[in-house]
Amino acid sequence: MKALRFAAAALAACALGAAAQTPAGEAARGKPLYMKNMCYTCHGTGGQGTRYGGRLAPSPLPWEAFAQQTRHPRAAMPRYPVEFVSDADLADIVAYLASIKPGPKASEISLLKE
Numbered sequence: 001m002k003a004l005r006f007a008a009a010a011l012a013a014c015a016l017g018a019a020a021q022t023p024a025g026e027a028a029r030g031k032p033l034y035m036k037n038m039c040y041t042c043h044g045t046g047g048q049g050t051r052y053g054g055r056l057a058p059s060p061l062p063w064e065a066f067a068q069q070t071r072h073p074r075a076a077m078p079r080y081p082v083e084f085v086s087d088a089d090l091a092d093i094v095a096y097l098a099s100i101k102p103g104p105k106a107s108e109i110s111l112l113k114e
């Protein structure tokens with residue numbers, strides 16, 4: 001019985017460990033999901049942020065913080081429960097945001113030097 005309890009605890013620990021890992025996402029799938037779920041209305045089509053929601057790209061928050069905010073928003077953002085946007089879909093959205101290249105620095109834009 002004791003051994004069984006230990007095995008159950010070890011299994012639970014493994015499951016927790018697995019849940020904490022960043023799921024691999026696909027940027028190509030993430031973009032349409034980001035649009036379909038209306039993230040862009042507040043965070044901008046390129047994740048650049050708007051007056052309604054902050055910048056999400058090019059360096060989105062680490063998976064745990066990103067998922068925490070989406071599932072349990074801190075303040076004004078609507079909640080996206082797992083039944084609505086699955087973890088796999090959310091991972092694709094994060095991959096899309098991570099794939100966005102940062103824009104050039106102002107000092108690298110020649111038109112601004114004229």
Ligand code: HEC
Nearest residue numbers: 037038039042052053054066069073074075076077078080
């Ligand atoms: C109606 C506007 C709105 C929509 C739609 C929206 N957000 Fe947000 N989001 C916000 C606001 C406002 C915040 C600031 C924190 C808060 O209010 O909870 C935020 C914060 C965040 C943050 C934390 C950013 C940081 O650096 O702290 C993440 C990540 C995020 N949103 C992801 C998403 C994703 C992914 C979607 C779509 C599935 C989405 N948001 C849809 C308004 C929105």
